[in-house]
Amino acid sequence: MRQRRPARAVNAIPQPSFGQRPRPYDPIRVISDDQVEAIHQAALKLLAEQGMRVLNARAIDHFRRAGARVDGSMVYLDPGFVTERLATVPRTFTIAARNRAKDLRFGGNDMVFSTVGGPAYAMDLDRGRRDGTLQDMQDFLRICQSLNVIQQESGGPLEPMDLPASTRHLDLYLSQITLLDKSWNLNALGTERTMDGLTMAAITMGWSLDDLARQPMMMGVINTNSPRQLDDPMSQGLMTLAEHGQVAIVTPFTLAGAMAPVSLAGALVLQHAEAMFGVCLTQIVRPGVPVMYGGFTSNVDMKTGAPAFGTPEYTKAAQASGQLARRIGVPFRSSNTTAANAIDAQAAYESLMSLWGCLMGGAHLIIHGAGWMHGGLTASFEKLILDAELLGMMQSYFKPIEVTEESLSLDAIAEAGVGGHFFGTAQTMAQYETAFHPPMLSNWDNFPTWLSKGSEEAPARANRIWKDLLANYEQPPLDPGILEELEAFVARRKAEGGAPTN
C-alpha cells in the first residue's frame, strides 16, 4: 500500500499531491452472487432473443462476419458468443498522459477521478448560468489542471457554443493538450472527431498511431440509445477507438421508468445487455483492446418524469453495476451526479450518495467526478470545487488506519496521563502536520468566529477558491515544435470543414 504523501499548499489552498490512491476496502455488495448471475443470464437471454438494433452498416457487418445472427438492422448474440468475446477483455490497463508521471492505472483496486464532460452551459456565482464559451471551457481546464485530486479530464468540460459545431472539437483538443499535462478524453461522436483526437494525441507525444495503439492514451464515452439501440455516430466512435487500440467507455443511459424498466433489476438487465453488446463489438474489431463497462442507471421522478440523480436507487444501482462488471471482468466506469439547481445541501448530498455508490461499488473511473450540475446540462465552477473536496475526502477515507506498536499509542496515553491532554505529547508533535485530511472547502471556525468573519457559506468559499486557483494557474510547458505541428493540424482540419454536425 502506498502511503499518502504530505499535503502541500498551493497559495494556501491545501491540496493532496497528485496520485491515485487504491481502494483498500472490499466493495459493498448490494446483491447476492445468485442475483448477479440471474441478472447476467437475463441480459444474455435478452441479447439472444430480443437483440439490439445497430444503425451503422460497418458495425453490422463486423457482427455478421464474427458469426452473430443478423436480421436487417437487428443483431442477436448467443450466450456462447458473448462469453467468448468477453474473454479477451483486459482486466487492467494504463493510459498515458502528456506528463508521463501522470499516467493512470485502470482496474483492480485503482480509481481515476475525472471532471465533468459534455455540458452545454457554464455557471458560476457571479455570472449565473449561460451558454458555454471557449473562454469558460479553457478556464475550467485551467482549474482542473490546478486541482491535484483531479486525475483526468473527461472529454470537454462544456461545449464552447461560440465556436462552429463542426470544428469546435479541434479547439477543445488543442486546449486540452496545451492547458493540461494530465490525461484527457476525446469526443467520440463519429469517426472524424475520434480520429482527430487520436491524431493530435499521437502528435503530442511524437508517436505514430501504431505507437499509440501499443500504449493507449485516449478514451471516449460511447452511449447506447436505450433501449436496445446503437446509433451511427456512436458505432463509428466505438469502432475507431477500438481499431486504434484506444478505450471505448460503453455506457447505456438506463433511467429506470423512462428508457429502462421501472424495476431496478430490469434496468440493470438492460444496462448489462447493452454494455456487453458494445464491449463485444470492441473485441470483434480488435481482440484484447481495453474497454470499459459504463453504468449509469438512475431513476426518474415518477410524478413528473424528470430525471433524478444521486438517489438511493442510483447508489444501489452503481454498486450492483460494479458487481456485474466484475462478473464479466470488464473495468467499470461510474459517475458523480446530482439534479440540484444550486450549490446547496442537495448538491452535496446527491453527489456524495453518488460517490459512495460508485467508489464503494468498485468503479475504476469516475466520470463527471467534479463540476456536474443540473443533471449534466451545466458545468459549474463552484461545483467543481465542492466535488474536489468530496473526492479529496473520499481519497483520505481510503487511506488505511495504520495499526502498529507505535500507533496503538500506549506510550502517548501514559504520557498524557489521566484527564490530561494530547496536544503536547511527543507523538502529536511528530505527526500533527500530516495526521488528518486537510480540508479545502470546509470551515471549522466556531459560530461566533464564523459570524465575525462574514458568515461565508460553502458556495462563496468555493467561488474564492476557484478564482484563486485560476489566478495562480501555471501552464505546463510544451515543446514549440509539437505545438506548431498541432496548430498546423488544426488549421488544416478546419480548412477541410471539420466533422459532420448532425
Added chain:
Amino acid sequence: MRQRRPARAVNAIPQPSFGQRPRPYDPIRVISDDQVEAIHQAALKLLAEQGMRVLNARAIDHFRRAGARVDGSMVYLDPGFVTERLATVPRTFTIAARNRAKDLRFGGNDMVFSTVGGPAYAMDLDRGRRDGTLQDMQDFLRICQSLNVIQQESGGPLEPMDLPASTRHLDLYLSQITLLDKSWNLNALGTERTMDGLTMAAITMGWSLDDLARQPMMMGVINTNSPRQLDDPMSQGLMTLAEHGQVAIVTPFTLAGAMAPVSLAGALVLQHAEAMFGVCLTQIVRPGVPVMYGGFTSNVDMKTGAPAFGTPEYTKAAQASGQLARRIGVPFRSSNTTAANAIDAQAAYESLMSLWGCLMGGAHLIIHGAGWMHGGLTASFEKLILDAELLGMMQSYFKPIEVTEESLSLDAIAEAGVGGHFFGTAQTMAQYETAFHPPMLSNWDNFPTWLSKGSEEAPARANRIWKDLLANYEQPPLDPGILEELEAFVARRKAEGGAPTN
C-alpha cells in the same frame, strides 16, 4: 426481510411509514481482524496496566468487590476480568415505547435513528441562533413526533435555558411523554435525574420499577472524561440505569489530537478501553443488563485545535468502532455529526460522511441522527429536516434490490420495444407509485422551472417543511389519569428542589 411499505403523504410532505428497516448489506470493514485484535489487546493492556480513575466511591466499591485491583481512585482491570464481564452483555434487546407499536429492536442488523440530544442553543432561519427555551424544545419534539423516519428521541433536543437547571429535566420528561408516543431517552447526569426519568417512564405505562426492569424503556448517554476518567455524575447515572435494568450508552469522547492520541489507532484503543470499562461496571451492577458501546472518535483541526466532525477520519473511526464493538458482542452506538455553521453543502457532506460511517459501520443506534449543528452546541430546525431527508435516503438505500423473474423485466423490455419508452408499460403502471424513494427536501425541477418558482434552495425548503409539520402536528392521546399522576410527580419533585446542578 420486511418489505418497505408504500410512502404516505402528511400534508403533501412525502414520508415513509414509521418502522425500522434492517441493514441488508455487510458492514464495511476498514481494518483487518488482526488489527481489530491488536486494538482490543492494547485496550485490555491499558485497563490492566494504566487503569481508569473513578470519581465515585460506590462505583469504586463495586469494582473492588467484583475483584478488580483498586488503588485510591484508580481502578485496574485484568483481561480475564474484562472478558468475563463482557460475556453477560446481551447482543440484542428491545426498548418499549409509550405506543407499543413503536417499540424498538437493538442489535443484529437493526438500526434506530434518533434526534439530536443536549445542545444549549436553538437555531432556525427566521430567528438565528439563540438560547434554547421550553417553547423551542417542545416545538422540536413536535416535529420529531411528526417525522416518521425518526424512531427515538435522544434525551432532550436542547436545554430549555429559560427554566431552572435543577428542575428543567422534569419539564423535559413531561414534554417527551406528552408530545411523543415514541421512545425517548433520559438525562443520566446523576442519580436524581436518572431516577426521575425511570419513575416517570414507569408511571406512563402504569408499571412498577420491577416491570420496567423486565422490559426496558429508558436509555441514557454516559460519557467518560477522556482520557481515562469516569466522573461522579456519570458514575451515578450508569449505576442507576443498570440497577433498574435500563440501558447505559457508554460513550468516550475521544477527539484524536486533543483528548485522545493523534493516531487514529491510538484514539480507538482509548475509546475501546474506556467503553469496555463502563460496560464492565454495568455488568457488575446487574449481570445481563443491556448496555451499548458508544463510539465518538473524531479529530481536531491541528492548526487551531477546533473539533472537526464528519471528516474522513470520523468515517473510518466509526466503521472501525463497529468492528471493535462486534468483537466484544456489545450493541454499537454512533452519531451524525458536523461542524458546519450553516445549512449548506458542508453541513450535508459532513453529515452524510458521518452516516455512511455509522450506518455501514454497523451502528445499532444513531444518536444525534437529526438536528445536530455547530459540533453539537446547537439544535437546528432546518438541519432536522435535512437530516431526516438523509436518513430517509439511507433507509431507502437499505431496501434491497428485488431480483425475481418479474423484476428482471424481459417482458417489459419487449413491450417497450427498440428505442421505445417505459412510461406506459404495464409494469410501470403497476409500480410507479412505490418504485422509488420519494424525497421530502430534494427539488428535481429543471433549472428554468426552478428559477421561475423563485430559486428556492434547500434551507428555505427545509424551513417550509418544518413549519408545515409543526402546524399540522397532532398530539398523541394520553390517559388523563396518567397525565395527572405525572404532573403530580413533577410538582412534588420540583417542590423538593429537583437535582443538584453542579
